[in-house]
Amino acid sequence: MTLLSIPSPGESIWYLGPVPIRAYALCIIAGIVVAIWIGERRWVARGGKAGEVSDLAVWGVPFGLVGGRLYHVITDWQLYFGEGQNPVTALYIWRGGLGVWGAIALGALGVVIGARLRGIRLLPMLDAIAPAVLVAQAIGRWGNWFNQELFGRPTDLPWALEIDPMHRPEGYPLNETFHPTFLYESLWNLAAFAVIIWADRRFRLGHGRVAALYVMLYTLGRGWIENLRIDDVQLVDVAGLRLNVWTSIVLFTLATAYFVWATRRHPGREERVYRDETTATDVASR
Template identity: 80%
Template sequence: MSGLGGITPDLVAGLATLSIPSPSEGTWYLGPVPLRGYALSIILGIVVAVWLSERRWVARGGTAGDIQDLAIWGIPFGLVGGRLYHVATDSGRYFGEGNNPVTALYVWRGGLGVWGAIALGAVGVLIGARLKGIRLLPVLDAIAPTVLVAQAIGRWGNWFNQELFGKPTDLPWALEIDPAHRPSGYLDQATFHPTFLYECLWNLAAFAVVVWLDRRLRLGHGRVAALYVMAYTLGRGWIEMLRIDDVELADVGGLRFNVWTSIVLFVLAAAYFAWSSRRRPGREESVHLDGREVGDVRDDVTR
């Protein structure tokens, strides 16, 4: 019997057997040097974000090379902040009976909390911006959308580590997880929601929307950064609900800790966006603390 609209039983059966394989190895060796998929994903995301930020910054009136200088401060601060947030919110993995606290330093095994990375990374950018005579809010507006791209690429590190996946599913895009990486309650399940892929696609779409709104509305005074927070938390909230990895902090009202974090940050970012739009509409006339006009490049030692 022919299928309706070309959909045959064989096609349905074929789709049911489709899935996304996980890599059998997440680490390769170049002689004695280990190349880890997780680390490579993070590094590639950072490189792309710095490149995109540089282009956005110059278009906004900044000087070429500024973002690379700020990255010297922001990246180390962000990595430390991300690791501190992860260890603080999941300390049971590293401290207590049967655990080795030294493993808290093993970043290559995975474990970077995005909010810690953003918070402390912003502190690093603030320090670098002050030293270079740059206003903080314009540079955050230039950088913020590109962080979505960095996060989209960095999420593939979870794929290499076979971690942070979602609930079991038999959808055609389900992710295959090896038994050694499955939670104890799911050993008889083979395929799961690929939350790393969901977040990757969400972040790329959010990047396009935020950049489009920035160009169309000529946003300034931190409102692009606020849009970034709103866009990211909107996606992170529903994706987090799919995940089955253990969380040390107890659920409140049936929601995971990171879901509540997303809700609170979304509300705060939306409130700031509304307040800033009323108080300081438009975009900054200068991105420099000394008041130079946009595009007015000074050829001196402070450049």
């Protein structure tokens, strides 16, 4: 064991009487609450009405949870439908296992539905909430710390993460410390949040460019962090790269292309955030 290291929690479940309180779920819930708070403030600053981000979260959060679980189960089906596995455990979301790409995809679909029902223009809303999603992801990653999962290769760096024997993958029985990839991604997301907030204020980004910048920065970090991981989750190599790395490359390319196109086609920030042509000035005067 290294002289300095990060200990892993001995427990991830506490009991309030007969009711289990799971750390993973608490991290997800905390991330959602903080994201809604940040999103509300940004949406009001963009000219929207208070409470509308919370209303859209009623659509986006359930869709995102379903999408995240579906992505995980589909890409890691052998954990639930392989030989000797119990398919019912695919429903045990409290044990961990949410694919971020599925969560973002279906979560965005939920936001699209909610925005359309309320007459909200989609791109201004996405630009308002995209940075907040990064903070939610940063907080949610700490659930992996409690579950002692999704860590990286063995290392003896001072910030190495201690992993109990029962949580170590095959081939690493004698290794005690590993790269804390949950921490890397959490810190990367917070740094990306700060960069986006600065860029949005400095250049008044609009027309979906904040959302595109979110995708660009997140995938840039996720690509190199993914290459450190040794878990079996989504361990699908294509030309020597894991599935999530390829996903990051594709999404980074698409987001960059959209950012450049939107900058040329729609410089500046849109004034109207509602489909009925209501402007930010109109809302402020209500």
